[in-house]
Amino acid sequence: MASLFSRLSAMSLLLGLMACGAPGVNTTDASKSKGVKVVSTFLPITLFTEAVAGDCADVTALIPANLGPHDFQATPSDLKDLSGANVLVKNGLGMEEFLDDLISSADNKDLMVIDSSSGVATIESAEDDHHGHDHGHSHGEVNPHIWLDPILAVQQVENIRDGLVKADPSCADGYKKNAELYTAKLKKLNTKFMAKLEPYKGKTFVAFHDFAPYFASRYSLKAEYLVDLPEMNPRPADLQRVAAQVKASGLKALLSEPQEGKRSFNALAKDLGVNIVEFNPLETGSVESAKVPGTYFEVMSSNVNNLVKAIGD
Numbered sequence: 456m457a458s459l460f461s462r463l464s465a466m467s468l469l470l471g472l473m474a475c476g477a478p479g480v481n482t483t484d485a486s487k488s489k490g491v492k493v494v495s496t497f498l499p500i501t502l503f504t505e506a507v508a509g510d511c512a513d514v515t516a517l518i519p520a521n522l523g524p525h526d527f528q529a530t531p532s533d534l535k536d537l538s539g540a541n542v543l544v545k546n547g548l549g550m551e552e553f554l555d556d557l558i559s560s561a562d563n564k565d566l567m568v569i570d571s572s573s574g575v576a577t578i579e580s581a582e583d584d585h586h587g588h589d590h591g592h593s594h595g596e597v598n599p600h601i602w603l604d605p606i607l608a609v610q611q612v613e614n615i616r617d618g619l620v621k622a623d624p625s626c627a628d629g630y631k632k633n634a635e636l637y638t639a640k641l642k643k644l645n646t647k648f649m650a651k652l653e654p655y656k657g658k659t660f661v662a663f664h665d666f667a668p669y670f671a672s673r674y675s676l677k678a679e680y681l682v683d684l685p686e687m688n689p690r691p692a693d694l695q696r697v698a699a700q701v702k703a704s705g706l707k708a709l710l711s712e713p714q715e716g717k718r719s720f721n722a723l724a725k726d727l728g729v730n731i732v733e734f735n736p737l738e739t740g741s742v743e744s745a746k747v748p749g750t751y752f753e754v755m756s757s758n759v760n761n762l763v764k765a766i767g768d
């Protein structure tokens with residue numbers, strides 16, 4: 456961490472010098488209609504921010520969509536993005552652990568930070584007594600995966616809307632209209648999920664890492680998981696615990712993630728005679744999908760379809 460910090464500090468100095476060396480060269484900016492530069496952190500935050508920004512602001516994703524936020528390491532180009540931004544939108548709740556150092560290194564006094572988790576009722580992270588304590592990538596005490604509950608996502612979008620309206624009042628009506636359209640879709644999605652998952656109330660499902668407490672709570676389901684964080688390897692005790700849960704609940708499938716879980720679940724699924732289906736926690740995606748706010752609805756609908764397959768009917 457110390458080396459990252461000093462690297463960033465050196466870069467910040469360099470950028471400062473570059474800025475001094477080119478006074479008043481703003482002609483390219485002046486020809487642009489979009490006045491506000493917005494940086495978002497990772498995939499769901501980028502989708503929500505793109506949805507609200509619409510034609511009013513440019514959105515740049517800090518973390519490339521194909522990389523997950525849990526093990527993200529900032530680079531000098533991330534610092535450059537932040538140095539030139541007006542607004543930074545984050546999930547919050549400790550999800551973006553790298554961000555505080557990056558923000559102080561960017562030394563951008565005018566940067567407005569929007570914490571999309573503001574006011575959201577949180578759930579504590581599960582006790583990780585089945586893992587060592589110093590794994591180095593702790594989520595913190597609060598579970599940060601609020602975006603997987605469409606109703607909490609509404610709150611996140613509204614926080615982003617309020618922040619952008621404050622940062623750029625010239626497009627206030629645009630931000631409000633965009634947010635209204637997107638939150639209406641989120642509420643509709645929730646209604647659809649409520650109906651679809653109603654028959655499975657109280658049932659248990661097993662995911663790879665600890666991303667599902669908010670989603671499970673919204674639909675009265677119980678979420679179990681193999682590991683706390685995506686980059687972890689399960690211990691034999693974890694595999695035994697999950698095996699017992701699968702047997703007790705009669706699950707038909709384990710829920711893996713696009714980039715994680717299959718390797719760990721393969722042998723277990725074979726042993727238990729169950730399938731593996733995907734529940735994508737939206738921590739990663741393709742660069743193209745990050746530009747399309749509708750990606751959220753597509754992925755979540757597919758998640759719920761797979762979940763129903765896993766619980767079985």
Ligand SMILES: [Zn+2]
Nearest residue numbers: 525664666738
């Ligand atoms: Zn996660």
